[in-house]
Amino acid sequence: MNFATKVLHGTSCFDPVTGASSVPIYQASTFHQADLECPGRYDYARSGNPTRQALEEAIAVLEGGVRGFAFASGMAAISSVFMLFSSGDHVIVAEDVYGGTFRFLTKVLSRMGIGVTFVDATRVEQVTAAITPATKGIYLETPSNPTLKVTDLAAVCRMAKQHELLVIVDNTFLTPYYQRPLELGADVVIHSATKFIGGHSDVVAGLAVTKDAALGDQLYMIQNGMGAILGAQDSWLVMRGLKTLKARLDVGTRSADHIAHWLAEHPAVSRVYYTGLHSHEGHHVQERQASGHGAVLSFDVGSRERAKAIFDQVKLPIVAVSLGAVETILSYPVAMSHASMPVEEREKRGITDGLIRLSAGLEDTEDLVQDLAQALDSLPPFEHKINEKKTFSRA
Ligand SMILES: *Cc1c(COP(=O)(O)O)cnc(C)c1O
Numbered sequence: 001m002n003f004a005t006k007v008l009h010g011t012s013c014f015d016p017v018t019g020a021s022s023v024p025i026y027q028a029s030t031f032h033q034a035d036l037e038c039p040g041r042y043d044y045a046r047s048g049n050p051t052r053q054a055l056e057e058a059i060a061v062l063e064g065g066v067r068g069f070a071f072a073s074g075m076a077a078i079s080s081v082f083m084l085f086s087s088g089d090h091v092i093v094a095e096d097v098y099g100g101t102f103r104f105l106t107k108v109l110s111r112m113g114i115g116v117t118f119v120d121a122t123r124v125e126q127v128t129a130a131i132t133p134a135t136k137g138i139y140l141e142t143p144s145n146p147t148l149k150v151t152d153l154a155a156v157c158r159m160a161k162q163h164e165l166l167v168i169v170d171n172t173f174l175t176p177y178y179q180r181p182l183e184l185g186a187d188v189v190i191h192s193a194t195k196f197i198g199g200h201s202d203v204v205a206g207l208a209v210t211k212d213a214a215l216g217d218q219l220y221m222i223q224n225g226m227g228a229i230l231g232a233q234d235s236w237l238v239m240r241g242l243k244t245l246k247a248r249l250d251v252g253t254r255s256a257d258h259i260a261h262w263l264a265e266h267p268a269v270s271r272v273y274y275t276g277l278h279s280h281e282g283h284h285v286q287e288r289q290a291s292g293h294g295a296v297l298s299f300d301v302g303s304r305e306r307a308k309a310i311f312d313q314v315k316l317p318i319v320a321v322s323l324g325a326v327e328t329i330l331s332y333p334v335a336m337s338h339a340s341m342p343v344e345e346r347e348k349r350g351i352t353d354g355l356i357r358l359s360a361g362l363e364d365t366e367d368l369v370q371d372l373a374q375a376l377d378s379l380p381p382f383e384h385k386i387n388e389k390k391t392f393s394r395a
Helices: 003-008 052-062 073-083 099-112 124-129 153-163 213-226 234-244 245-265 283-289 304-313 345-349 364-374
Strands: 066-072 091-094 116-119 133-140 167-170 186-193 206-210 272-273 298-302 329-331 356-360
Touching: 003 052, 003 073, 003 245, 052 066, 052 206, 052 234, 066 213, 073 099, 073 186, 073 213, 116 124, 116 345, 124 153, 133 153, 153 167, 153 213, 186 356, 206 213, 245 272, 245 298, 245 364, 304 356, 304 364
Parallel strands: 091 116, 091 133, 133 167, 167 186
Antiparallel strands: 066 206, 186 206, 272 298, 298 356, 329 356
C-alpha cells in the first residue's frame, strides 16, 4: 500500500464494534470485567484505551514499526523514551535538538545520573568520537531546527549497530510521509504530534514507535508506569488530523519550495535555509533518505530591526511558536525557541537576530508571496546578495 492509502486504510478506519466511520471517543477510565478468571482486553485507561490504541496502531503502521505509543505531549514522549536508559548510562545527542529536549536533558536528566554529550551529528565521525564505554544511545533530529541541518541517518545507524547503541530519532519535521527512520536502521521514532500530525494547532500530543517487540514491551512498561498518556479526546483529534497528513504536507511543501526559491532571489534576504535548495549543505543526503523536503524553511534578513519590520508588516501568517499547521506560522527563533541559548552558541548555529522561520500552511501560495513581498520590499536591499555564504553586512 502506498502512503496515501495507508494513512486511511492501514489500520482500523472504522470502529470494529459498530462500523462507525471514525473510532469513537471512549471516554472511560475503567472497564467492567465480566469474568474475573478471564479479564477483558482493557482494564484501566492508563494501561489501555481503545481510542488511544487506534492512534497508537496507526502511527506504528505508518512508521513501519511494531508498536506505537501516544503521550500527553511531544516532551512527554521524549522524556518517557529517555527512561529506557539507566543511571550511569551515556547518550550522544545532536547539538541542535529542540529547545525543550535540550532543557530536559540538561536540567532534569542530568540529575538522574545519565550523561549526555552534544555533537554535530551531521558529521558521523564526531558522533563516533563521542562514544565512551558507558554510551548506550544516540538521539537525533533531522532536519534540525531552525537551520535544517541534515544528519545521514543510515550512516549513523550503521555505525551505531557496530557499537550496539540504540538510535532514537525525532521525526517531527518530516513525518513518516517523507521520512521513515526505522527503515534506515533507527530503533525508536518520536513525534511532537502537536505539529504536522495533528496539523490544526488545536491539540498538544506526542507519539513514539519502536522497531521491535521487546523494546516495545519496555516502553509500554514505562508509559504505563510513568503515566504520561494521551487522553481519549486528544487521541481522536490527532487521528482526525492524521487522515489528511499527506494532503496537507503536499500543499505546504509545494508552497515552502516556491517561497524558498523566491526568497533566495530577493535582494532584502541574505540567506535562505531549505533542504530543497540545491545550495543547501544537506540537500543530497536529504534527497537520498527522505521523499520530500517538508513545509518548514528559515530565512535571514540581517538584523533584529529588519526582522521586526517583517513581523510588523506581514498580514497572513500568524506569529507564533510552533509549526506544521493549516495556517502559515512565522516564528522568531532568537526570542522564541532559542531564547535561552547563549548568544555565542546561537550565532555558531546560524541562529542570528535576523533569522525568521516559516512553516507553510494551506493558504494560496501567491497570496503568501505577495504578503511577504510587501513586507520585504520595505527593507533596504543588501549590497551584496549572499545566498549561500554566511557573512553579510548588517543593514
Ligand atoms: C514541538 C517539538 C517538540 C516538543 O513537542 P511538544 O508537543 O510541544 O511537547 C519536540 N521536538 C520537535 C522537533 C518539536 O518541534
